[in-house]
Amino acid sequence: MPREVTSFSNALVKQARGLRDKKNRKREGLFLAEGLRILTEARETGVLPQTLFFSDASHRLLKELIDEVEAAGGEAIETSADILHKISGKDNPQTVLGMFPAFDTALDAIDRASAPLWIVAQSLRDPGNIGTILRTGDAVGAGGLILVDDSADPFSVExxxxxxxxxxxQKIAQARWEDFVAWLRSGPGQLVGTSLKASADYQDARYEKPAFILVGNEQAGLPAAYEAECxxxxxxxxxxxxxxxxxxxATAVMAYEVINQWRRR
Amino acid sequence: MPREVTSFSNALVKQARGLRDKKNRKREGLFLAEGLRILTEARETGVLPQTLFFSDASHRLLKELIDEVEAAGGEAIETSADILHKISGKDNPQTVLGMFPAFDTALDAIDRASAPLWIVAQSLRDPGNIGTILRTGDAVGAGGLILVDDSADPFSVExxxxxxxxxxxQKIAQARWEDFVAWLRSGPGQLVGTSLKASADYQDARYEKPAFILVGNEQAGLPAAYEAECxxxxxxxxxxxxxxxxxxxATAVMAYEVINQWRRR
Structure with a gap:
């Protein structure tokens, strides 16, 4: 049975709220995801929150989710819209919010043979871009996203x-550039970068599986040494x-060209 | 000569800061743009701010911009980083910020013959998406963006x-759907929508100039009646x-397919 929590000073509410900060996410190895759509997506891929906060359990999918979380030994907490707002910081909070254990983001956990396409992003600053690239990765059948160098946090609420x-x-890995290159060159893989200096039109190139699309930082683009590695x-x-x-x-336009070319072969 | 303003209570500072709110932008017919890169882009297309705030005029391009704004009868105001921060609301404010008269967004101001491609977006909620679509529109040689129904404000800071x-x-127009359709059908133009219900692969369709790519709201997508008009x-x-x-x-992937097809003909 869900427990009811009505106090802002409840320890779990405070813990969840703290997860809006990267340092707390890192220390606790937890992150937040909100909204029935996203939590249902997680559930369908076999991932359940360890703690679920909700304010209105009238939706069938939410009831099922609550049952599954509790059956798996997690905790479901009924609370108010006010407290959900306090946790998420959003003006229009979703009616449900989950606290998940962070995933392993070691490069070694990536099985490159499991997908024909991977996305590699260098020093992305905008967490919205990271999320949007993950969404695109799913759409193009990519295996996941490898975040190279200092990057915004893929587990941030945004x-x-x-x-x-x-x-x-999508699989997510985080690595230094040197470690990524060593890993990449230990197996098959074509590293594809986009550059203003390139002479080849992106539609004239021939993409090989597995392809690794390399995207640069929002302001600076790819460093010259990274381009040289492509x-x-x-x-x-x-x-x-x-x-x-x-x-x-740019990632999406590039990725669609790659899969379109493969569709035509 | 630039005037120096050091007080937060200066009337122009207050006016500029107020432009972060849509209702003030609308009432005053003004909007803000920040950063030397964007202001230089504006200048190169012949658009100057009526008021320019800056905190550090050491950059050559900024010096030239100040001279041009003053020569055109506008005002250049030297101020502190603190005050720029107060105006823009950003933690790392740019060193320059311009106050521009809003553009005419009447549909009648759009000359469809001036470009082969136009983007039409319905009820977009995220100002970041609007800005990103404008940026893509520039890249694909589109004429502009027509915002249909209630939309986030294209003149917002984001x-x-x-x-x-x-x-x-890019040209920007705002219109009700009925008015847009009447205008569209008064001349040549192929209205192209993307839909999960569509049977045609986007690479098999044949795009005609001028093409109007229609994008739906972030959550709901296109209403059925809008799809039926395509x-x-x-x-x-x-x-x-x-x-x-x-x-x-989605807009970018679609737009690149259209221009790629035209490049191959």
Whole structure:
């Protein structure tokens, strides 16, 4: 049976609220995901929150989720919309919010043979971009996202939200560039970067499986040494005044070209 | 000569700060854009702020901008980083910020013959998506963005920032759906929607100029009646569990397919 919590000073409420901060997420090895849609997505991929907060259990899917969380030894906590608001910090809080154990993000946990396409992002600053790239990764059948160097936190509330649940279907790894390159070169894999300096149109290149699409930081793009490591450097047409696209947009345009080419073969 | 303003209670500082609110932007017919990159983009397309706030005029491009703003009868105001922070609300404020007269967003101001491609977005809620779509529009050589029904404000600080200056190179119109359809059908134009219900793969359709790519609201997608109005309904491959992409990502993937097809003809 769900326990009822009505106090802002409840220890679990305080713990959950603290997870909006990266240092607390890291220390506790936990993160938050909100909304029935995202939590249902997680459940369908076999991932349950260890603690579930909800304010209105009238939805059938939420009832089922509560039962499953409790059957798995987790805790379901009925609380108020006010407290959910306090935890999530959103003006229009979802009626449900889950606290999940963070995933293992070691590069060694990635099985490159499990998917034809992987996305590698270097020093992304915007957690919304990370979430959007995860969502795109799911759509193009990618295996996951490898975050290279210092990056925004993929387990931040903003990233989880923008991923629309893809956080639970895509593998996520974090690594230094040197370690990523060593790992990449220990097996098959074509590293594909986009660059203004590239001479090859992205539609003329031939993409091989597994392909690793490399995306650079939002402001600075890819460092020259990272470009030099790429097996293919391609450019997308830029017909206007701007010389770049939003990082998540560029990733998607590139990824769709790769899978479209594979669809035609 | 730039005037120096050091007081938070200065009338212009208060006015600029107020422009973070939509109702003030609307009442005053003004909006804010920040950062030397975006202001330089505006200047290169012939658009100058009526008031310019800056805290550090050591950059050559900023010096030139100050001179041009003053030559055009505008005002340049030297102030502190603290006051720029107060105006923009950002923790790391840019060193320059401009106050611009809002553009005319009447549909009649759009000359469809001026570009082969236009983007139409319905009820977008996220100003970041609007800005990102403007940036993509610039990259694909679109003429502009037509915002249909109730939409986030394209002149909000978030939208201007995400557009990376494309707000100044893309035309922007706002219209009710009925008015947009009447205008669209008064001339040539192929209305292209993406839909899960579509049977045509987006790579098999044939796009005609001028093409109008129609994007739906982030949560709900396009209403059925809007889909029914489309000349073409196409679907993008979705290889994972998700049934949709981020709105700005979907727009970009669609727009690149259209221009790629035209490049091959």
């Amino acid at each position: 990233a989880v939200r923008a991923s629309m649940g893809a956080l639970f279907t 097996d293919l450097l391609v450019k997308m047409p830029m017909l206007g005044r701007a010389d770049s696209l939003n990082a998540a947009v | 939208a201007v920032r995400a557009s990376m200056g494309a707000l100044f190179t 000349d073409l309904l196409v679907k993008m491959p979705m290889l994972g569990r998700a049934d949709s992409l981020n709105a700005a990502v």
